[in-house]
Amino acid sequence: MIPGHYSLWKKEKTYVNANGEEKKYAVLGVADSSMIAKCTLYDTSKLKVLQEGNSVMLLNVIVKDNNSLTLTTKSRISKVGDVKVSSERQKAAREIAFPPMSSEVPLKDIEKSPIKSMLSVRGQIVAEEITRTVSVKGRDTKVKSLTIKDDTGKCKVSLWRDLAASEIGIGQHVKISDVVVQTYNNEKSVSSTTRTIIEEVEAPRSTTVTSEIIAFNMEDSCDMSVVINDGELYPSYKVQSSIMAAYLNCNAEDLDDVLATKLPFQATFSIENGEIVNFE
Structure with a gap:
């Protein structure tokens, strides 16, 4: 390629070669006034010259069809005076070396x-x-x-x-x-x-679950807990007796007997901080 001056950003990585050996390489984002490109460096001895934000001249560089660059042992890298690159180009080059996190999906x-x-x-x-x-x-x-x-x-x-x-x-x-x-x-x-x-990360503050309630424990006159059949952890959640009684359309004092006859049953409910706060 034609010699050029570039500002650059880099991230070091590792790979396993054909012999099963772990090797290091670096991915760089380079930019000048005319181009922004991805540059792959396999000769890590050159890394000391390639510090983030440096301006350099690159010679004997392989240019691939997708306009990316590869630096080999034959490539020459020299520091030069400061290359002026717009903030937009700096950001684009840096995102080549440090791509934005991919979108989170359900x-x-x-x-x-x-x-x-x-x-x-x-x-x-x-x-x-x-x-x-x-x-x-x-x-x-x-x-x-x-x-x-x-x-x-x-x-x-x-x-x-x-x-x-x-x-x-x-x-x-x-x-x-x-x-x-x-x-x-x-x-x-x-x-x-x-x-x-x-x-x-923290557990979601509120989540809606549809699951099978398979067991319960009466803890005191106001609170109880139920066990959910999720097929794996069988978690237990607290719930106020009044909320459960309202859902089952019975009196709180009759909950023990009513649950014993109804279990197991499917229900949809909202959980906040490990407690069922309502049934749908």
Whole structure:
């Protein structure tokens, strides 16, 4: 390519080569007054020159059909005086190295999402499997599968490599960003990527659930708890006796007998902070 001066932003990553060896590379966003491009650097010895915000001259660079650039061991990189780049171009170049988080979708939408599409999900962990070691390109690689659930459905999530050791478990509410949709045996799931970040988040303040009530405990004259059949955790929720009595159209003092004859039964109800606040 023609020699050019660029301001740049970079993010280092790792990959596994054909020999099963883990190698480092960097993705850079570069910009000048005429272009904005993605640049991939495999010769990490050049990283010391390529500091974020630096202005550089690039020589002997491979230009691909999609106008992206590749820096090899034969490429020459030299620092130059400050290159003036507009704030809009700076933002666009930086987002090449640090892409914005993909859109968060309800779990029910994964089933209709295209294979290999990138998205983010949120839910409560309701199941997890033991971390396994599998062979990927001849290299032992750790993977852990878990299932998360929200108001709309469930989804299996595969966490690879370092993410397989994440300190998360059943009952926690998490947001998992930048996962990719995949399919196996006609069932869609999502898998972590090099961009994936896992965050523990607060439980939704209010959620509406339709489920089967299968058991109960009378705790005092005003409060009770019910057990829900979700097929996995069988969670227990508190509910005021007056709310349950109104739903079953009976007196509070008769709740014990009425529930014993009606269980199990399906119901739709709203939960706030672990307590049923109303029935629909």
